[in-house]
Amino acid sequence: MRVSDSSWTSPRGNFESVPTSLSSDQRFTAERAFSSVLVSTVREVVGDALGRNVLEILTSKGLLDASNNAKEFDLKLQSLFGNGATVLERIVVKDLNRKLGIPYDSEARFDYEKSLEKAKEVCFVESRLK
Amino acid sequence: MFRGEQAEMIGSEILSTLLGSEVRGDLLVLFHRNPGLIDTVDGVARRIGRTTVAVINEVRELLELGVLRQKRIGAFEVVSLDRAKDRELLESVANHLKTVRISGEK
Amino acid sequence: MTAPRPKAGAAGFDQLFSSKAEGGLRVKTGIVELDEMLRGGFMPGDSVMVAGSAGSGKTTLGLQYLFNGVKLGEPGIYVTFEELPDQIYRDANNFGWDLRKMEEEGKFRVICTSPSLMLESGDGSLLEDVFREVQPQRLVIDSLSHLEMFVKKDDMRMEAYRMISYLKTRGISSILLWESPQISGGSFSVTDVGLSFLVDCIVALKPVEIESSMRKALVILKMRGSDHDKRLREFEITPAGIKIQSAFTNYEGIISGSPRKVASEKFMELFRGASEKRK
Numbered sequence: 001m002r003v004s005d006s007s008w009t010s011p012r013g014n015f016e017s018v019p020t021s022l023s024s025d026q027r028f029t030a031e032r033a034f035s036s037v038l039v040s041t042v043r044e045v046v047g048d049a050l051g052r053n054v055l056e057i058l059t060s061k062g063l064l065d066a067s068n069n070a071k072e073f074d075l076k077l078q079s080l081f082g083n084g085a086t087v088l089e090r091i092v093v094k095d096l097n098r099k100l101g102i103p104y105d106s107e108a109r110f111d112y113e114k115s116l117e118k119a120k121e122v123c124f125v126e127s128r129l130k
Numbered sequence: 131m132f133r134g135e136q137a138e139m140i141g142s143e144i145l146s147t148l149l150g151s152e153v154r155g156d157l158l159v160l161f162h163r164n165p166g167l168i169d170t171v172d173g174v175a176r177r178i179g180r181t182t183v184a185v186i187n188e189v190r191e192l193l194e195l196g197v198l199r200q201k202r203i204g205a206f207e208v209v210s211l212d213r214a215k216d217r218e219l220l221e222s223v224a225n226h227l228k229t230v231r232i233s234g235e236k
Numbered sequence: 237m238t239a240p241r242p243k244a245g246a247a248g249f250d251q252l253f254s255s256k257a258e259g260g261l262r263v264k265t266g267i268v269e270l271d272e273m274l275r276g277g278f279m280p281g282d283s284v285m286v287a288g289s290a291g292s293g294k295t296t297l298g299l300q301y302l303f304n305g306v307k308l309g310e311p312g313i314y315v316t317f318e319e320l321p322d323q324i325y326r327d328a329n330n331f332g333w334d335l336r337k338m339e340e341e342g343k344f345r346v347i348c349t350s351p352s353l354m355l356e357s358g359d360g361s362l363l364e365d366v367f368r369e370v371q372p373q374r375l376v377i378d379s380l381s382h383l384e385m386f387v388k389k390d391d392m393r394m395e396a397y398r399m400i401s402y403l404k405t406r407g408i409s410s411i412l413l414w415e416s417p418q419i420s421g422g423s424f425s426v427t428d429v430g431l432s433f434l435v436d437c438i439v440a441l442k443p444v445e446i447e448s449s450m451r452k453a454l455v456i457l458k459m460r461g462s463d464h465d466k467r468l469r470e471f472e473i474t475p476a477g478i479k480i481q482s483a484f485t486n487y488e489g490i491i492s493g494s495p496r497k498v499a500s501e502k503f504m505e506l507f508r509g510a511s512e513k514r515k
Contacts, residue, residue, distance in 0.1 A: 048159045050148070051220035054227060061232045079233035084149030091155050106152065164321040165339070166347040168362060173350055177320075201365075204356035208349075 022128060034123040038116070039067045041096045045088060070113040086110065093119070100126075141226025144219050147195050153180060153188040161198065161211040168210040195219065263374070263409040265297075266304020269480035273456055273465035278437060281407050282460070283400045285380075285431065287414040288441030293452060293473050294413045295319075295327070297441070298376035300477045301411055302344065303333045305374040311343045312374035313366060317354070317382040321346035331477045345370050351386040355395060372408055379413035380431065393430050400434055416440075436460045441471075444490050453490055454480060 022030060042064060047055040058064070058080070066072040077085035090106070093115040097104045100122050149155055156178045161167060169177070175185040189209060192198045196215040201208055262277030271277045278284055288294050302312035316324060324346050328335045338344035345366050353362055377383075377399070384392050396412075403410045412435065432438060438457040443450055454471045456464045467483035468490050487495045497505070 045159065048162045049155055050145075050158075050223060051162070051217075053224040054220060057224055057227050058232075063232060075233045080227060080230055081145065081149060084146060087149040087152050087155040090152045091159060094156075164346075164348055166321045166345050166366075168347060168349040168353065170350075170353070201361075203353055203362050206353060206356055208353060208362075 022124065026128070027124075030124045030126075034120050035068050037099060037123070038096060038119075039064060041099065042067045042073075042092055045092045045095055049088060049091065070116045074112055086112075141222045144195070145223050145226065147191060148197070148219075148223070150191065151188060153178070153185055154191060156180070157185070157188055157192060158197070162216075165211045165213060168208050170206050170208055174209060263310075264304065264308060265301050266307065267297075267300060267478055267480060269469070270454075270478075273469065273480070274437075274459065275463050275465075278409055279459075279461055281404055281409055282436035283403065283434070284409075284411045284437040284439060285414050285435040286411055286439045286441065287416045289417055289443065290415060292441040292443055293471070293478060294415070294441060295324075295378060296331070296473055297439075297478055298378060298411050298413055299324070299328050299333065299335075300331070302374055302376055303328070303335070303338075303477075306338050306343045310373040311370045312376070313344070313363070313370060313372045314346045314376045314378065315354075315363070316346065316348050316378045317351050318378070319348075321348050331475065333477075342370060345372075351383045354383065354399075355386060367406070374410070375403060375408050376411045377413065379415055381413070381415040393434065396431050396434055432458070442490070444484075444495055446484075446487060446490075446495050453484065 043055065046058060046063075063073075063076050063080070066076050074085065074089065077088060081088065089112040090110055093110075093112065094104045094106075096102075096116075096119050100119055102119060102122055147154075148158060157174070160174070160178055167174075167177075171186055171189050172182050174189065175182045178185070189198065193200055193209065196212055197219060198209045199212040199215075201210070261280055262271070262274070263280055263282070264271050264277040265274070286294050286297055299314065302314055305312045314324060319327075325335050335344060335346065339346070347363065347366060349362065357363070380396060383395065387395050400410070400412075414431070435458075437459045440455050440457050442453045442455075444453050445451075452471050452473070453468050455468045456466070467485075469483050470481040472479050472481060484490055484495075486497055488498050489495050
């Protein structure tokens with residue numbers, strides 16, 4: 001059991017004393033939880049934007065396998081959709097943030113990888129708070 | 131141009147129109163999740179958290195493509211999903227994507 | 237037995253008035269106990285008001301009515317002014333009702349629009365396309381209370397009459413949801429805008445506190461042209477939808493908001509208590 005340090009501010013600005021790191025079990029659980037939310041969000045967004053048929057085709061081509069690797073996912077999306085890839089990524093991040101209670105700023109400069117990192121951080125904080 | 135090439139181009143053109151902007155993507159997701167939505171452009175803009183100004187041109191693009199259809203109800207112009215045309219367009223997109231190699235695909 | 241399809245033109249208009257004379261044909265809700273309370277189901281083409289406070293089960297009842305209708309071969313439409321169809325599909329999925337699948341099969345639609353558009357569409361043009369596609373026999377409006385917010389109080393009765401007439405001329409059996417803060421006393425009036433007299437049937441849903449726990453009660457306040465169960469029945473919202481339990485025979489004053497055990501039941505309790513003590 002790790003000893004908590006002095007108060008730590010979460011990305012949401014909650015001033016609470018929380019453990020500053022997770023045990024390996026907690027980390028594993030948090031990773032899995034985030035991965036699950038991310039993959040389901042990608043499925044929903046692709047399916048809702050372009051239909052179930054397209055989702056099935058892209059699943060068979062291994063798109064969803066790359067969901068947890070932002071760089072690889074981005075590369076695959078670019079090869080399929082060109083400029084449209086960013087549109088889908090923005091919608092994924094928007095939906096993901098909504099599920100995790102993170103605000104989304106459509107005017108801000110968009111970086112898919114950084115957005116996922118931020119979302120993952122929130123997931124980990126939730127795990128620490130539990 | 132061969133027929134296959136024409137169909138190929140159409141599928142990719144449809145895709146680039148559908149995903150031409152984030153707002154258009156939002157509209158697609160809204161109407162696909164809620165295919166029975168019938169509302170004015172103002173109402174649709176409100177539902178996706180945007181202004182009418184931000185949405186009106188994107189709606190126009192989707193009307194021209196045929197994904198959305200327009201109708202007059204009294205003093206209002208309303209838009210709704212054209213389910214049949216939408217199915218047809220997504221079928222073309224699906225057929226196009228079948229032929230595209232994804233990065234890393236063997 | 238399911239309701240017959242309405243005839244077209246003048247014959248359809250005549251049928252509007254003669255349908256109640258045709259014996260035995262009812263529009264089943266598919267909720268067994270409720271159909272028993274209704275002596276088989278609603279009358280074909282009737283407008284039914286389902287009134288209740290927020291969270292009382294109105295939407296669930298409306299969806300269950302339509303879902304069961306589709307299973308009986310009667311296509312339906314759910315018109316919502318507040319919740320998006322996406323939320324309706326999710327709520328229905330919780331009960332195992334796959335509404336999206338029914339939509340794909342062309343037997344069902346969830347239409348989401350604004351009350352102002354519904355009111356603007358006096359000639360019914362808003363729903364004509366979907367009526368043509370689905371050929372509904374059942375329809376739920378969620379809710380008339382939303383429409384009321386967009387209409388002057390004096391005009392509400394006229395607008396409701398217009399809507400009810402439009403649905404009746406198409407032979408559609410409708411459920412109109414009405415959010416009422418409270419239903420109390422012996423009055424049949426569940427709205428303060430005189431709508432109770434326009435509809436053919438009123439089903440009231442009411443949360444009640446009995447012995448420190450919240451329970452749900454259902455009563456048929458009115459049913460034109462048919463006998464019905466007049467008792468207040470308890471109901472539950474189960475994972476499979478609404479299930480109606482027994483009548484609150486041991487209590488009185490439930491509708492008035494002050495439930496109390498009936499005298500005979502009190503006497504039996506005392507008697508049981510005294511017997512226990514003697515043992």
